[in-house]
Amino acid sequence: MAEPNGKIEISPRGTRGALTIWGSFWMRLFKPLLDRQVSQYRETGGRSAPKFLDFPLVLLTTVGARSGKEFTHPLGGFEQEDGTWLVVASKSGASTHPAWFINLAKNPENxxxxxxxxxxxxxxxxxxxxxxxxxxxxxxAVSPRYGKYQNKTDREMPIVRLRAS
Incomplete structure (x- = not known):
């Protein structure tokens, strides 16, 4: 829920969830691939983007909560009838929130x-x-992985609506 100051409330971590011990190693290993995916997406206007978890691929840019730097994250996006988009902070069912969600919650104006x-x-x-x-x-129903992710963790996976401002 949004707080009066415009920030988004960060729900508590879970006590169980998918193993993320390889998280930072995984990100360092695949960062060049993700960077290339972001570049290709931008070069082709998204036309070369594969579907991601049965959703169209979208790019979400947030500003780091501690660093103040911009970070772009390829995510699965779910377009709504009203023109808004939904993204799920699943982190594959981990007990912690993904970094992009923390950044979005701390800097919702960016x-x-x-x-x-x-x-x-x-x-x-x-x-x-x-x-x-x-x-x-x-x-x-469209991408059963998300239901499985929620079953892996007792953390409520945030679902964020993104509306053009």
Whole structure:
């Protein structure tokens, strides 16, 4: 939920979840691949982007909570009928939130979404309650991995709505 100051509340870590011991090693190993994927996406306006977990690939840019640097993350995106997009902070069902979500929560005024050749400044908001549950069910129906990720952890995986601002 959004707080009065515009920040997004970060829910507690879980006590169980997918193993992430290789997380930093994995990211260092695959960073060149992710960087190339981001570059190709931008060069082709997203036309060369593969589907990611059965969703179109989108690019989410956030500003680091500690560093103040911009970071771009390729994510699966779920377009809504009203033109907004949903992204899930799943981290493959880990007990902790992904870094991009922490950055988005700490700096919600500095978030951009790239869809195809459009780059939009977006305003994030957190889905809660029945709205979140219904969205997760729709997403899991298209990409069952997300339902499995939620079953791996007792952390409530945040679902973020991104609306052009």
């Amino acid at each position: 978030v951009w979404l790239e869809v195809g050749n459009r780059k939009l400044r977006v305003r994030p908001s957190l889905l809660t309650g029945e709205e979140r549950e219904a969205a997760l069910a729709r997403i899991a």
